Amino acid sequence: MKSVDYIIVGCGLASIAFCETLKTNNKTFVVYDDASQQSSIVAAGLYNPVILKRFSEVWKAKEQLELALPMYAKIEIDLNIKLDYKLKLLRRFNSIEEQNQWLVASDKLTLEPYLSTEFIKNRNPNINTDFDFGEVLHAGRIDTKTLILEYKLSLQENEQLESEHFQYDELKINSDEINYGDYKAKHIVFAEGFGIKKNPFFKELPLNGTKGEVITIKAPDLKIDYAVKSSVFIIPMSDDLYKVGATYEWNDKTNTPTEEGKAELIKKLKIVITCDFKVVEHKAGIRPTVKDRRPLVGRHTTYKNMYVLNGLGTRGVMIAPYVAKKLYNYIENSVVLDKEIDISRFG
Known part of the structure:
Protein backbone atom coordinates (compact mmCIF):
# COMPACT_ATOMS: atom_id res chain seq x y z
CA MET A 1 0.00 0.00 0.00
CA LYS A 2 1.16 3.51 -0.85
CA SER A 3 0.73 5.89 2.06
CA VAL A 4 -0.42 9.51 1.49
CA ASP A 5 -1.92 12.20 3.64
CA TYR A 6 -4.86 12.83 1.31
CA ILE A 7 -6.90 11.17 -1.42
CA ILE A 8 -8.66 13.79 -3.56
CA VAL A 9 -11.50 12.88 -5.91
CA GLY A 10 -11.96 15.22 -8.87
CA CYS A 11 -9.55 17.53 -10.67
CA GLY A 12 -11.31 20.81 -11.33
CA LEU A 13 -10.65 24.25 -9.88
CA ALA A 14 -11.52 23.25 -6.31
CA SER A 15 -9.24 20.21 -6.40
CA ILE A 16 -6.31 22.09 -7.93
CA ALA A 17 -6.57 24.81 -5.30
CA PHE A 18 -6.59 22.19 -2.55
CA CYS A 19 -3.61 20.40 -4.12
CA GLU A 20 -1.68 23.67 -4.12
CA THR A 21 -2.55 24.23 -0.46
CA LEU A 22 -1.31 20.73 0.38
CA LYS A 23 1.93 21.26 -1.55
CA THR A 24 2.56 24.52 0.31
CA ASN A 25 2.20 22.62 3.59
CA ASN A 26 4.31 19.62 2.52
CA LYS A 27 1.43 17.15 2.53
CA THR A 28 1.33 14.14 0.22
CA PHE A 29 -1.68 13.29 -1.93
CA VAL A 30 -3.09 11.42 -4.89
CA VAL A 31 -5.89 12.62 -7.18
CA TYR A 32 -8.54 10.43 -8.82
CA ASP A 33 -10.26 11.90 -11.88
CA ASP A 34 -12.22 10.41 -14.77
CA ALA A 35 -12.63 13.69 -16.75
CA SER A 36 -16.42 13.38 -16.54
CA GLN A 37 -16.98 16.93 -15.30
CA GLN A 38 -16.53 19.72 -17.85
CA SER A 39 -17.58 22.95 -16.13
CA SER A 40 -14.08 24.07 -15.10
CA ILE A 41 -12.68 23.49 -18.60
CA VAL A 42 -15.66 25.07 -20.37
CA ALA A 43 -15.66 28.11 -18.06
CA ALA A 44 -14.59 31.44 -19.50
CA GLY A 45 -12.35 31.91 -16.46
CA LEU A 46 -13.25 35.56 -15.92
CA TYR A 47 -12.40 36.91 -12.48
CA ASN A 48 -14.37 39.98 -11.57
CA PRO A 49 -14.99 41.39 -8.08
CA VAL A 50 -18.38 42.92 -8.97
CA ILE A 51 -21.81 41.41 -9.66
CA LEU A 52 -22.54 43.39 -12.79
CA LYS A 53 -26.25 42.70 -12.93
CA ARG A 54 -26.89 44.49 -9.63
CA PHE A 55 -23.65 46.49 -9.20
CA SER A 56 -22.86 44.82 -5.88
CA GLU A 57 -19.71 43.29 -4.43
CA VAL A 58 -18.90 39.63 -4.97
CA TRP A 59 -18.91 37.74 -1.66
CA LYS A 60 -15.45 38.01 -0.02
CA ALA A 61 -14.04 39.50 -3.25
CA LYS A 62 -10.99 41.14 -1.67
CA GLU A 63 -10.01 38.06 0.33
CA GLN A 64 -10.54 35.80 -2.67
CA LEU A 65 -8.39 37.85 -5.06
CA GLU A 66 -5.60 38.18 -2.49
CA LEU A 67 -5.31 34.38 -2.41
CA ALA A 68 -6.24 33.48 -5.99
CA LEU A 69 -3.91 35.67 -8.05
CA PRO A 70 -0.69 34.65 -6.21
CA MET A 71 -1.71 30.99 -6.49
CA TYR A 72 -2.16 31.19 -10.27
CA ALA A 73 1.12 33.12 -10.56
CA LYS A 74 2.88 30.33 -8.67
CA ILE A 75 1.38 27.66 -10.94
CA GLU A 76 2.51 29.65 -13.98
CA ILE A 77 6.08 29.54 -12.69
CA ASP A 78 5.95 25.91 -11.58
CA LEU A 79 4.52 24.62 -14.86
CA ASN A 80 6.05 27.24 -17.16
CA ILE A 81 2.70 28.20 -18.65
CA LYS A 82 0.63 31.37 -19.11
CA LEU A 83 -2.67 31.45 -17.23
CA ASP A 84 -3.48 34.97 -16.02
CA TYR A 85 -4.51 37.48 -18.68
CA LYS A 86 -5.23 40.93 -17.28
CA LEU A 87 -8.27 42.39 -19.01
CA LYS A 88 -10.08 45.67 -19.14
CA LEU A 89 -13.68 44.76 -18.37
CA LEU A 90 -16.42 47.09 -19.61
CA ARG A 91 -20.05 46.93 -18.51
CA ARG A 92 -22.35 48.07 -21.33
CA PHE A 93 -25.01 50.41 -19.96
CA ASN A 94 -28.59 50.03 -21.15
CA SER A 95 -29.94 53.31 -19.78
CA ILE A 96 -29.21 56.53 -17.92
CA GLU A 97 -30.68 54.85 -14.84
CA GLU A 98 -27.97 52.18 -14.96
CA GLN A 99 -25.29 54.85 -15.19
CA ASN A 100 -26.71 56.50 -12.08
CA GLN A 101 -26.88 53.17 -10.24
CA TRP A 102 -23.22 52.59 -11.13
CA LEU A 103 -22.20 55.95 -9.66
CA VAL A 104 -24.15 55.27 -6.48
CA ALA A 105 -22.48 51.87 -6.15
CA SER A 106 -19.02 53.35 -6.73
CA ASP A 107 -19.45 55.45 -3.57
CA LYS A 108 -19.70 52.32 -1.41
CA LEU A 109 -16.56 51.52 0.56
CA THR A 110 -16.37 47.91 -0.65
CA LEU A 111 -16.94 48.76 -4.32
CA GLU A 112 -14.96 51.97 -4.66
CA PRO A 113 -11.67 50.13 -5.49
CA TYR A 114 -13.35 48.23 -8.33
CA LEU A 115 -15.67 50.68 -10.13
CA SER A 116 -14.22 53.51 -12.19
CA THR A 117 -16.31 56.69 -12.07
CA GLU A 118 -15.16 57.76 -15.53
CA PHE A 119 -17.47 56.41 -18.20
CA ILE A 120 -15.87 55.19 -21.41
CA LYS A 121 -17.21 56.32 -24.78
CA ASN A 122 -17.74 53.71 -27.42
CA ARG A 123 -15.44 54.33 -30.40
CA ASN A 124 -15.88 50.95 -32.05
CA PRO A 125 -18.35 51.06 -34.98
CA ASN A 126 -18.97 47.32 -34.58
CA ILE A 127 -20.35 47.65 -31.04
CA ASN A 128 -23.86 48.90 -30.49
CA THR A 129 -24.42 51.08 -27.42
CA ASP A 130 -26.09 54.42 -26.73
CA PHE A 131 -25.09 54.79 -23.10
CA ASP A 132 -21.32 54.22 -22.90
CA PHE A 133 -19.47 51.78 -20.64
CA GLY A 134 -18.44 51.51 -17.01
CA GLU A 135 -15.00 50.02 -16.34
CA VAL A 136 -14.43 47.32 -13.72
CA LEU A 137 -10.93 47.48 -12.24
CA HIS A 138 -8.78 44.51 -11.17
CA ALA A 139 -10.43 42.06 -13.56
CA GLY A 140 -8.91 39.41 -15.80
CA ARG A 141 -9.16 35.92 -17.20
CA ILE A 142 -7.62 32.62 -16.12
CA ASP A 143 -7.14 30.13 -18.95
CA THR A 144 -8.92 27.30 -17.13
CA LYS A 145 -8.55 24.77 -19.94
CA THR A 146 -4.76 25.15 -20.02
CA LEU A 147 -4.66 25.15 -16.22
CA ILE A 148 -6.52 21.87 -15.85
CA LEU A 149 -4.88 20.00 -18.73
CA GLU A 150 -1.35 21.06 -17.77
CA TYR A 151 -1.94 20.50 -14.06
CA LYS A 152 -3.20 16.97 -14.67
CA LEU A 153 -0.17 16.30 -16.86
CA SER A 154 2.10 17.49 -14.05
CA LEU A 155 0.30 15.27 -11.53
CA GLN A 156 0.65 12.34 -13.90
CA GLU A 157 4.37 12.92 -14.31
CA ASN A 158 4.74 12.99 -10.52
CA GLU A 159 2.67 9.81 -10.13
CA GLN A 160 -0.04 11.72 -8.25
CA LEU A 161 -2.91 11.14 -10.68
CA GLU A 162 -5.10 8.08 -11.18
CA SER A 163 -7.16 8.64 -14.36
CA GLU A 164 -10.06 6.39 -13.53
CA HIS A 165 -13.61 6.44 -12.24
CA PHE A 166 -13.80 6.39 -8.45
CA GLN A 167 -15.64 3.33 -7.14
CA TYR A 168 -17.34 4.44 -3.94
CA ASP A 169 -18.27 0.92 -2.85
CA GLU A 170 -14.59 -0.07 -2.81
CA LEU A 171 -13.71 2.60 -0.28
CA LYS A 172 -12.75 1.20 3.13
CA ILE A 173 -13.16 3.68 5.97
CA ASN A 174 -11.51 3.13 9.34
CA SER A 175 -11.36 5.49 12.29
CA ASP A 176 -7.71 6.37 11.66
CA GLU A 177 -7.26 5.84 7.90
CA ILE A 178 -8.89 5.53 4.49
CA ASN A 179 -8.09 2.60 2.19
CA TYR A 180 -8.77 2.67 -1.53
CA GLY A 181 -7.03 0.73 -4.30
CA ASP A 182 -3.31 0.82 -3.71
CA TYR A 183 -3.51 3.74 -1.29
CA LYS A 184 -4.03 4.35 2.37
CA ALA A 185 -4.59 7.93 3.51
CA LYS A 186 -5.37 9.96 6.60
CA HIS A 187 -8.15 11.89 4.85
CA ILE A 188 -10.26 11.89 1.71
CA VAL A 189 -11.68 15.03 0.05
CA PHE A 190 -14.42 14.88 -2.57
CA ALA A 191 -14.15 17.79 -5.02
CA GLU A 192 -16.22 16.40 -7.87
CA GLY A 193 -18.36 19.34 -8.92
CA PHE A 194 -21.76 18.23 -10.17
CA GLY A 195 -20.47 14.64 -10.00
CA ILE A 196 -21.29 14.76 -6.30
CA LYS A 197 -24.88 13.86 -7.19
CA LYS A 198 -23.65 10.26 -7.68
CA ASN A 199 -21.62 10.29 -4.47
CA PRO A 200 -23.44 8.17 -1.84
CA PHE A 201 -21.76 10.05 1.01
CA PHE A 202 -22.73 13.60 -0.02
CA LYS A 203 -25.47 13.24 -2.65
CA GLU A 204 -28.10 14.69 -0.28
CA LEU A 205 -26.40 18.08 -0.17
CA PRO A 206 -28.49 20.74 -1.99
CA LEU A 207 -26.21 21.15 -5.00
CA ASN A 208 -28.55 21.94 -7.89
CA GLY A 209 -26.28 22.21 -10.90
CA PRO A 288 -21.92 23.19 -9.25
CA THR A 289 -24.42 25.73 -7.94
CA VAL A 290 -26.05 25.83 -4.50
CA LYS A 291 -29.41 27.34 -3.60
CA ASP A 292 -27.92 29.90 -1.19
CA ARG A 293 -25.00 30.71 -3.56
CA ARG A 294 -22.36 29.67 -1.04
CA PRO A 295 -19.83 26.82 -1.29
CA LEU A 296 -20.21 23.39 0.28
CA VAL A 297 -17.29 22.78 2.63
CA GLY A 298 -17.02 20.47 5.60
CA ARG A 299 -16.84 17.04 7.21
CA HIS A 300 -19.14 14.08 6.80
CA THR A 301 -21.47 13.64 9.75
CA THR A 302 -20.44 10.00 10.31
CA TYR A 303 -16.97 9.57 8.82
CA LYS A 304 -14.66 12.05 10.52
CA ASN A 305 -11.83 11.70 7.97
CA MET A 306 -14.07 12.37 4.94
CA TYR A 307 -14.64 15.88 3.56
CA VAL A 308 -16.33 17.78 0.75
CA LEU A 309 -15.11 20.82 -1.23
CA ASN A 310 -17.74 21.83 -3.74
CA GLY A 311 -20.45 24.29 -4.78
CA LEU A 312 -18.18 26.96 -6.30
CA GLY A 313 -20.93 28.03 -8.71
CA THR A 314 -20.10 30.55 -11.43
CA ARG A 315 -17.03 32.07 -9.76
CA GLY A 316 -14.77 29.08 -9.22
CA VAL A 317 -11.62 30.86 -10.44
CA MET A 318 -11.86 33.37 -7.59
CA ILE A 319 -13.35 31.31 -4.81
CA ALA A 320 -11.45 28.00 -5.10
CA PRO A 321 -8.20 29.08 -3.35
CA TYR A 322 -10.19 30.77 -0.57
CA VAL A 323 -12.32 27.75 0.33
CA ALA A 324 -9.38 25.35 -0.16
CA LYS A 325 -7.44 27.21 2.51
CA LYS A 326 -10.49 27.25 4.78
CA LEU A 327 -10.90 23.48 4.48
CA TYR A 328 -7.20 22.80 5.05
CA ASN A 329 -7.14 24.90 8.22
CA TYR A 330 -10.29 23.15 9.41
CA ILE A 331 -8.76 19.70 8.95
CA GLU A 332 -5.19 20.32 10.04
CA ASN A 333 -5.49 23.21 12.50
CA SER A 334 -9.01 22.77 13.88
CA VAL A 335 -10.02 26.26 12.71
CA VAL A 336 -13.81 26.45 12.76
CA LEU A 337 -15.42 26.89 9.34
CA ASP A 338 -17.50 29.98 8.64
CA LYS A 339 -21.16 29.08 9.07
CA GLU A 340 -22.04 30.39 5.62
CA ILE A 341 -19.85 27.76 3.89
CA ASP A 342 -20.08 24.87 6.37
CA ILE A 343 -22.32 22.07 5.10
CA SER A 344 -23.73 21.79 8.63
CA ARG A 345 -25.91 24.81 7.77
CA PHE A 346 -28.18 22.36 5.96
CA GLY A 347 -28.54 20.08 8.98
Whole structure:
Protein backbone atom coordinates (compact mmCIF):
# COMPACT_ATOMS: atom_id res chain seq x y z
CA MET A 1 0.00 0.00 0.00
CA LYS A 2 1.16 3.51 -0.85
CA SER A 3 0.73 5.89 2.06
CA VAL A 4 -0.42 9.51 1.49
CA ASP A 5 -1.92 12.20 3.64
CA TYR A 6 -4.86 12.83 1.31
CA ILE A 7 -6.90 11.17 -1.42
CA ILE A 8 -8.66 13.79 -3.56
CA VAL A 9 -11.50 12.88 -5.91
CA GLY A 10 -11.96 15.22 -8.87
CA CYS A 11 -9.55 17.53 -10.67
CA GLY A 12 -11.31 20.81 -11.33
CA LEU A 13 -10.65 24.25 -9.88
CA ALA A 14 -11.52 23.25 -6.31
CA SER A 15 -9.24 20.21 -6.40
CA ILE A 16 -6.31 22.09 -7.93
CA ALA A 17 -6.57 24.81 -5.30
CA PHE A 18 -6.59 22.19 -2.55
CA CYS A 19 -3.61 20.40 -4.12
CA GLU A 20 -1.68 23.67 -4.12
CA THR A 21 -2.55 24.23 -0.46
CA LEU A 22 -1.31 20.73 0.38
CA LYS A 23 1.93 21.26 -1.55
CA THR A 24 2.56 24.52 0.31
CA ASN A 25 2.20 22.62 3.59
CA ASN A 26 4.31 19.62 2.52
CA LYS A 27 1.43 17.15 2.53
CA THR A 28 1.33 14.14 0.22
CA PHE A 29 -1.68 13.29 -1.93
CA VAL A 30 -3.09 11.42 -4.89
CA VAL A 31 -5.89 12.62 -7.18
CA TYR A 32 -8.54 10.43 -8.82
CA ASP A 33 -10.26 11.90 -11.88
CA ASP A 34 -12.22 10.41 -14.77
CA ALA A 35 -12.63 13.69 -16.75
CA SER A 36 -16.42 13.38 -16.54
CA GLN A 37 -16.98 16.93 -15.30
CA GLN A 38 -16.53 19.72 -17.85
CA SER A 39 -17.58 22.95 -16.13
CA SER A 40 -14.08 24.07 -15.10
CA ILE A 41 -12.68 23.49 -18.60
CA VAL A 42 -15.66 25.07 -20.37
CA ALA A 43 -15.66 28.11 -18.06
CA ALA A 44 -14.59 31.44 -19.50
CA GLY A 45 -12.35 31.91 -16.46
CA LEU A 46 -13.25 35.56 -15.92
CA TYR A 47 -12.40 36.91 -12.48
CA ASN A 48 -14.37 39.98 -11.57
CA PRO A 49 -14.99 41.39 -8.08
CA VAL A 50 -18.38 42.92 -8.97
CA ILE A 51 -21.81 41.41 -9.66
CA LEU A 52 -22.54 43.39 -12.79
CA LYS A 53 -26.25 42.70 -12.93
CA ARG A 54 -26.89 44.49 -9.63
CA PHE A 55 -23.65 46.49 -9.20
CA SER A 56 -22.86 44.82 -5.88
CA GLU A 57 -19.71 43.29 -4.43
CA VAL A 58 -18.90 39.63 -4.97
CA TRP A 59 -18.91 37.74 -1.66
CA LYS A 60 -15.45 38.01 -0.02
CA ALA A 61 -14.04 39.50 -3.25
CA LYS A 62 -10.99 41.14 -1.67
CA GLU A 63 -10.01 38.06 0.33
CA GLN A 64 -10.54 35.80 -2.67
CA LEU A 65 -8.39 37.85 -5.06
CA GLU A 66 -5.60 38.18 -2.49
CA LEU A 67 -5.31 34.38 -2.41
CA ALA A 68 -6.24 33.48 -5.99
CA LEU A 69 -3.91 35.67 -8.05
CA PRO A 70 -0.69 34.65 -6.21
CA MET A 71 -1.71 30.99 -6.49
CA TYR A 72 -2.16 31.19 -10.27
CA ALA A 73 1.12 33.12 -10.56
CA LYS A 74 2.88 30.33 -8.67
CA ILE A 75 1.38 27.66 -10.94
CA GLU A 76 2.51 29.65 -13.98
CA ILE A 77 6.08 29.54 -12.69
CA ASP A 78 5.95 25.91 -11.58
CA LEU A 79 4.52 24.62 -14.86
CA ASN A 80 6.05 27.24 -17.16
CA ILE A 81 2.70 28.20 -18.65
CA LYS A 82 0.63 31.37 -19.11
CA LEU A 83 -2.67 31.45 -17.23
CA ASP A 84 -3.48 34.97 -16.02
CA TYR A 85 -4.51 37.48 -18.68
CA LYS A 86 -5.23 40.93 -17.28
CA LEU A 87 -8.27 42.39 -19.01
CA LYS A 88 -10.08 45.67 -19.14
CA LEU A 89 -13.68 44.76 -18.37
CA LEU A 90 -16.42 47.09 -19.61
CA ARG A 91 -20.05 46.93 -18.51
CA ARG A 92 -22.35 48.07 -21.33
CA PHE A 93 -25.01 50.41 -19.96
CA ASN A 94 -28.59 50.03 -21.15
CA SER A 95 -29.94 53.31 -19.78
CA ILE A 96 -29.21 56.53 -17.92
CA GLU A 97 -30.68 54.85 -14.84
CA GLU A 98 -27.97 52.18 -14.96
CA GLN A 99 -25.29 54.85 -15.19
CA ASN A 100 -26.71 56.50 -12.08
CA GLN A 101 -26.88 53.17 -10.24
CA TRP A 102 -23.22 52.59 -11.13
CA LEU A 103 -22.20 55.95 -9.66
CA VAL A 104 -24.15 55.27 -6.48
CA ALA A 105 -22.48 51.87 -6.15
CA SER A 106 -19.02 53.35 -6.73
CA ASP A 107 -19.45 55.45 -3.57
CA LYS A 108 -19.70 52.32 -1.41
CA LEU A 109 -16.56 51.52 0.56
CA THR A 110 -16.37 47.91 -0.65
CA LEU A 111 -16.94 48.76 -4.32
CA GLU A 112 -14.96 51.97 -4.66
CA PRO A 113 -11.67 50.13 -5.49
CA TYR A 114 -13.35 48.23 -8.33
CA LEU A 115 -15.67 50.68 -10.13
CA SER A 116 -14.22 53.51 -12.19
CA THR A 117 -16.31 56.69 -12.07
CA GLU A 118 -15.16 57.76 -15.53
CA PHE A 119 -17.47 56.41 -18.20
CA ILE A 120 -15.87 55.19 -21.41
CA LYS A 121 -17.21 56.32 -24.78
CA ASN A 122 -17.74 53.71 -27.42
CA ARG A 123 -15.44 54.33 -30.40
CA ASN A 124 -15.88 50.95 -32.05
CA PRO A 125 -18.35 51.06 -34.98
CA ASN A 126 -18.97 47.32 -34.58
CA ILE A 127 -20.35 47.65 -31.04
CA ASN A 128 -23.86 48.90 -30.49
CA THR A 129 -24.42 51.08 -27.42
CA ASP A 130 -26.09 54.42 -26.73
CA PHE A 131 -25.09 54.79 -23.10
CA ASP A 132 -21.32 54.22 -22.90
CA PHE A 133 -19.47 51.78 -20.64
CA GLY A 134 -18.44 51.51 -17.01
CA GLU A 135 -15.00 50.02 -16.34
CA VAL A 136 -14.43 47.32 -13.72
CA LEU A 137 -10.93 47.48 -12.24
CA HIS A 138 -8.78 44.51 -11.17
CA ALA A 139 -10.43 42.06 -13.56
CA GLY A 140 -8.91 39.41 -15.80
CA ARG A 141 -9.16 35.92 -17.20
CA ILE A 142 -7.62 32.62 -16.12
CA ASP A 143 -7.14 30.13 -18.95
CA THR A 144 -8.92 27.30 -17.13
CA LYS A 145 -8.55 24.77 -19.94
CA THR A 146 -4.76 25.15 -20.02
CA LEU A 147 -4.66 25.15 -16.22
CA ILE A 148 -6.52 21.87 -15.85
CA LEU A 149 -4.88 20.00 -18.73
CA GLU A 150 -1.35 21.06 -17.77
CA TYR A 151 -1.94 20.50 -14.06
CA LYS A 152 -3.20 16.97 -14.67
CA LEU A 153 -0.17 16.30 -16.86
CA SER A 154 2.10 17.49 -14.05
CA LEU A 155 0.30 15.27 -11.53
CA GLN A 156 0.65 12.34 -13.90
CA GLU A 157 4.37 12.92 -14.31
CA ASN A 158 4.74 12.99 -10.52
CA GLU A 159 2.67 9.81 -10.13
CA GLN A 160 -0.04 11.72 -8.25
CA LEU A 161 -2.91 11.14 -10.68
CA GLU A 162 -5.10 8.08 -11.18
CA SER A 163 -7.16 8.64 -14.36
CA GLU A 164 -10.06 6.39 -13.53
CA HIS A 165 -13.61 6.44 -12.24
CA PHE A 166 -13.80 6.39 -8.45
CA GLN A 167 -15.64 3.33 -7.14
CA TYR A 168 -17.34 4.44 -3.94
CA ASP A 169 -18.27 0.92 -2.85
CA GLU A 170 -14.59 -0.07 -2.81
CA LEU A 171 -13.71 2.60 -0.28
CA LYS A 172 -12.75 1.20 3.13
CA ILE A 173 -13.16 3.68 5.97
CA ASN A 174 -11.51 3.13 9.34
CA SER A 175 -11.36 5.49 12.29
CA ASP A 176 -7.71 6.37 11.66
CA GLU A 177 -7.26 5.84 7.90
CA ILE A 178 -8.89 5.53 4.49
CA ASN A 179 -8.09 2.60 2.19
CA TYR A 180 -8.77 2.67 -1.53
CA GLY A 181 -7.03 0.73 -4.30
CA ASP A 182 -3.31 0.82 -3.71
CA TYR A 183 -3.51 3.74 -1.29
CA LYS A 184 -4.03 4.35 2.37
CA ALA A 185 -4.59 7.93 3.51
CA LYS A 186 -5.37 9.96 6.60
CA HIS A 187 -8.15 11.89 4.85
CA ILE A 188 -10.26 11.89 1.71
CA VAL A 189 -11.68 15.03 0.05
CA PHE A 190 -14.42 14.88 -2.57
CA ALA A 191 -14.15 17.79 -5.02
CA GLU A 192 -16.22 16.40 -7.87
CA GLY A 193 -18.36 19.34 -8.92
CA PHE A 194 -21.76 18.23 -10.17
CA GLY A 195 -20.47 14.64 -10.00
CA ILE A 196 -21.29 14.76 -6.30
CA LYS A 197 -24.88 13.86 -7.19
CA LYS A 198 -23.65 10.26 -7.68
CA ASN A 199 -21.62 10.29 -4.47
CA PRO A 200 -23.44 8.17 -1.84
CA PHE A 201 -21.76 10.05 1.01
CA PHE A 202 -22.73 13.60 -0.02
CA LYS A 203 -25.47 13.24 -2.65
CA GLU A 204 -28.10 14.69 -0.28
CA LEU A 205 -26.40 18.08 -0.17
CA PRO A 206 -28.49 20.74 -1.99
CA LEU A 207 -26.21 21.15 -5.00
CA ASN A 208 -28.55 21.94 -7.89
CA GLY A 209 -26.28 22.21 -10.90
CA THR A 210 -26.86 24.77 -13.63
CA LYS A 211 -26.02 24.03 -17.24
CA GLY A 212 -24.01 26.71 -18.99
CA GLU A 213 -23.27 26.89 -22.71
CA VAL A 214 -20.50 28.95 -24.27
CA ILE A 215 -19.62 29.61 -27.89
CA THR A 216 -16.39 30.78 -29.46
CA ILE A 217 -16.74 33.06 -32.45
CA LYS A 218 -14.36 34.34 -35.10
CA ALA A 219 -15.02 38.02 -35.80
CA PRO A 220 -12.16 39.59 -37.81
CA ASP A 221 -13.77 43.05 -37.85
CA LEU A 222 -14.59 43.33 -34.15
CA LYS A 223 -11.06 44.27 -33.05
CA ILE A 224 -11.43 44.63 -29.28
CA ASP A 225 -8.78 43.83 -26.67
CA TYR A 226 -11.16 44.28 -23.73
CA ALA A 227 -14.03 42.19 -22.36
CA VAL A 228 -17.60 43.43 -22.67
CA LYS A 229 -20.39 42.44 -20.27
CA SER A 230 -23.97 42.94 -21.39
CA SER A 231 -26.68 40.27 -21.48
CA VAL A 232 -23.73 38.09 -22.56
CA PHE A 233 -20.02 38.47 -21.98
CA ILE A 234 -17.58 38.81 -24.88
CA ILE A 235 -14.00 37.92 -24.02
CA PRO A 236 -11.11 38.37 -26.48
CA MET A 237 -8.87 35.36 -26.92
CA SER A 238 -6.43 35.56 -29.86
CA ASP A 239 -6.49 35.46 -33.68
CA ASP A 240 -9.84 37.33 -33.84
CA LEU A 241 -11.47 34.71 -31.59
CA TYR A 242 -13.89 35.67 -28.81
CA LYS A 243 -15.58 33.57 -26.15
CA VAL A 244 -19.27 34.41 -25.69
CA GLY A 245 -21.52 33.19 -22.88
CA ALA A 246 -23.22 32.03 -20.98
CA THR A 247 -26.62 30.41 -20.73
CA TYR A 248 -28.34 29.27 -17.53
CA GLU A 249 -30.44 26.10 -17.76
CA TRP A 250 -31.71 24.40 -14.57
CA ASN A 251 -33.37 21.26 -15.95
CA ASP A 252 -30.94 19.76 -18.48
CA LYS A 253 -28.09 18.09 -16.57
CA THR A 254 -26.01 16.90 -19.54
CA ASN A 255 -22.76 18.24 -20.97
CA THR A 256 -24.24 18.17 -24.48
CA PRO A 257 -24.41 21.57 -26.26
CA THR A 258 -27.86 22.43 -27.61
CA GLU A 259 -29.11 24.34 -30.62
CA GLU A 260 -31.39 26.28 -28.28
CA GLY A 261 -28.43 27.40 -26.19
CA LYS A 262 -26.47 28.46 -29.25
CA ALA A 263 -29.45 30.37 -30.67
CA GLU A 264 -29.93 32.22 -27.37
CA LEU A 265 -26.29 33.32 -27.27
CA ILE A 266 -26.29 34.42 -30.91
CA LYS A 267 -29.49 36.42 -30.44
CA LYS A 268 -28.09 38.27 -27.43
CA LEU A 269 -24.71 38.76 -29.12
CA LYS A 270 -26.30 40.42 -32.15
CA ILE A 271 -27.77 43.08 -29.86
CA VAL A 272 -24.24 44.07 -28.83
CA ILE A 273 -22.14 43.69 -31.98
CA THR A 274 -23.01 44.59 -35.57
CA CYS A 275 -20.20 42.92 -37.52
CA ASP A 276 -20.24 39.48 -39.11
CA PHE A 277 -19.01 36.49 -37.11
CA LYS A 278 -18.80 32.72 -37.34
CA VAL A 279 -19.33 30.22 -34.51
CA VAL A 280 -16.27 27.96 -34.43
CA GLU A 281 -16.81 26.13 -31.12
CA HIS A 282 -19.73 25.33 -28.86
CA LYS A 283 -19.30 23.79 -25.37
CA ALA A 284 -21.43 23.05 -22.33
CA GLY A 285 -20.89 22.07 -18.72
CA ILE A 286 -22.81 21.79 -15.45
CA ARG A 287 -21.85 24.41 -12.88
CA PRO A 288 -21.92 23.19 -9.25
CA THR A 289 -24.42 25.73 -7.94
CA VAL A 290 -26.05 25.83 -4.50
CA LYS A 291 -29.41 27.34 -3.60
CA ASP A 292 -27.92 29.90 -1.19
CA ARG A 293 -25.00 30.71 -3.56
CA ARG A 294 -22.36 29.67 -1.04
CA PRO A 295 -19.83 26.82 -1.29
CA LEU A 296 -20.21 23.39 0.28
CA VAL A 297 -17.29 22.78 2.63
CA GLY A 298 -17.02 20.47 5.60
CA ARG A 299 -16.84 17.04 7.21
CA HIS A 300 -19.14 14.08 6.80
CA THR A 301 -21.47 13.64 9.75
CA THR A 302 -20.44 10.00 10.31
CA TYR A 303 -16.97 9.57 8.82
CA LYS A 304 -14.66 12.05 10.52
CA ASN A 305 -11.83 11.70 7.97
CA MET A 306 -14.07 12.37 4.94
CA TYR A 307 -14.64 15.88 3.56
CA VAL A 308 -16.33 17.78 0.75
CA LEU A 309 -15.11 20.82 -1.23
CA ASN A 310 -17.74 21.83 -3.74
CA GLY A 311 -20.45 24.29 -4.78
CA LEU A 312 -18.18 26.96 -6.30
CA GLY A 313 -20.93 28.03 -8.71
CA THR A 314 -20.10 30.55 -11.43
CA ARG A 315 -17.03 32.07 -9.76
CA GLY A 316 -14.77 29.08 -9.22
CA VAL A 317 -11.62 30.86 -10.44
CA MET A 318 -11.86 33.37 -7.59
CA ILE A 319 -13.35 31.31 -4.81
CA ALA A 320 -11.45 28.00 -5.10
CA PRO A 321 -8.20 29.08 -3.35
CA TYR A 322 -10.19 30.77 -0.57
CA VAL A 323 -12.32 27.75 0.33
CA ALA A 324 -9.38 25.35 -0.16
CA LYS A 325 -7.44 27.21 2.51
CA LYS A 326 -10.49 27.25 4.78
CA LEU A 327 -10.90 23.48 4.48
CA TYR A 328 -7.20 22.80 5.05
CA ASN A 329 -7.14 24.90 8.22
CA TYR A 330 -10.29 23.15 9.41
CA ILE A 331 -8.76 19.70 8.95
CA GLU A 332 -5.19 20.32 10.04
CA ASN A 333 -5.49 23.21 12.50
CA SER A 334 -9.01 22.77 13.88
CA VAL A 335 -10.02 26.26 12.71
CA VAL A 336 -13.81 26.45 12.76
CA LEU A 337 -15.42 26.89 9.34
CA ASP A 338 -17.50 29.98 8.64
CA LYS A 339 -21.16 29.08 9.07
CA GLU A 340 -22.04 30.39 5.62
CA ILE A 341 -19.85 27.76 3.89
CA ASP A 342 -20.08 24.87 6.37
CA ILE A 343 -22.32 22.07 5.10
CA SER A 344 -23.73 21.79 8.63
CA ARG A 345 -25.91 24.81 7.77
CA PHE A 346 -28.18 22.36 5.96
CA GLY A 347 -28.54 20.08 8.98
